[in-house]
Amino acid sequence: MEKETLNFLEDINGLFYLTAPDARDIMLRFHKEMGLGLAGKESSLKMIPSFVGRPRGNEKGNFLAIDLGGTNIRILAVRLDGEGRAEPLAMSRYPISHEAMTGTGVRFFDFIAGSVEAFFKEHNIEAKRLQNLGFTFSFPVVQSSIASGRLISWTKGFSASDVEGEDVVELLVRALKRRGLGFIDVVALINDTVGTLVAKSYNDHICDMGVILGTGTNAAYPEKIERIAKYQGPRHQDEMIINIEWGGFNKLRRNIYDETLDASSFNPGEQRLEKMVSGMYLGEIARLIIVDMIKEGLIFNSPIPEIFSQPYGLTTEHLSLAAQGQISHELGFTHMSQTDKDAILEVFRIVSNRSARIAATAISAVVTWMDKKIESNHVIAIDGTLFEKYPGYSQNMETMLADIFGDSAQKIRLEKEKDGSGIGAAITAAIASYSKNKSLIARLPWLRHR
Ligand code: ADP
Ligand code: MG
DSSP states (O other): OOHHHHHHHHHHHHHHOOOHHHHHHHHHHHHHHHHHHHTTSSOSOOOEEOSOOOOOSOOEEEEEEEEEOSSEEEEEEEEEESSSOEEEEEEEEEEOOHHHHHSBHHHHHHHHHHHHHHHHHHHTOOGGGOOEEEEEEOSOEEEEETTEEEEOOOOTTOOOBTOBTSBHHHHHHHHHHHTTOTTOEEEEEEOHHHHHHHHHHTTOTTEEEEEEESSSEEEEEEEEGGGOTTOOSOOSSSEEEEEOOGGGOOOSOOOHHHHHHHHTSSSTTSSHHHHHHSHHHHHHHHHHHHHHHHHTTOSOSSOOOGGGTSTTOSOHHHHHHHHTTOOOGGGTGGGSOHHHHHHHHHHHHHHHHHHHHHHHHHHHHHHHHHSTTOOSOEEEEEESHHHHHSTTHHHHHHHHHHHHHGGGGGGEEEEEOTTHHHHHHHHHHHHHHHHHHHHHHHHOGGGGGO
């Protein structure tokens, strides 16, 4: 590689590398924001009460779930055996079309209800036997109960009209009725992070965090109710899961590439951590660096592949495949010199490594919030394609944990919880339908004697 290219890459590495002291500083700021968020004060961490605690493991029955992520919608029927096993009986996945994401709210919820209908047809399920549904809606929602909540603002490129500020369960119920699916009872609304934590802790009682690393990124953890200063509702249990909405954390040092990406994004200034970490953005960060290298004449004597000239043309999937040696034709690698390829792969490595190190730092902040000196073991349930498929991503996270905590890092286990966000919705539906029956019994005392 030419000396200029090496120098450039070294500078980029300097801009993107997160050291252990950087991480400790971020953790302190994170704790401060968590405290402010829990107190209901101005904070970049919304710290949203979910109205559920972790499951006991004895929840039982068959439940429906909708898992609306950022890229796909999944519909599931899940059987809970009451002994910690949750088995998907059927599952379908449909891509969310651009029209559904960016059209009217009615169209968006009609798409969801249509997916439920298609699921019933596809699996030949006798719909009426499955009535209780848990809805995983992976956007920032302020909940007012276990089955209601208003969307604060869209993220991840969604913009369907007339949904912000509305109760998304009400909108879903109306759409289900329009499709003749009014018998479905939407009993629980949760965030995907909450779902991931709930799914894992159904059979693993030491799990105390759910993390998403997919199109977006976020996390949830169980908080002692008395520490949630802003929560005024009923206190049936001593803990409640908090949806951190950590994608919004804004106390990270940004570089010129982060600022450029943010400025031309659909939500400038918002979701700053998410824009440095999640799958939606890593490709674009890498592309902006490569565009700079091209401008400085460091790479490409050959024609510049189209993918590098279109905003968001380069995706995280491209980075991931290239890192696995599955060199993509679209990247123009077939006509490229070895040194150009090496330079590009190094950019991908730098960008994805920073993502993993920030994610691990945020996890460290939450773990030390719960357990200052890491005296207990912690299982972190993680869902999302970025974590699952990016080569070396979880190892990079583990390296960062070791950089921060030394030997104590061994007490923190990162575990994949595939489809946790959907299964968790079914488990939460079980918890909710149980308390629904209980409150019915409380209201109708004569029922108790039957
Ligand atoms: P969602 O966030 O919608 O629930 P996923 O967890 O499946 O969905 O994440 C999808 C995101 O994962 C895509 O938007 C993309 O950024 C990223 N991605 C897709 N394929 C890969 C891959 N092979 N390796 C790493 N990341 C990927
Ligand atoms: Mg998801």
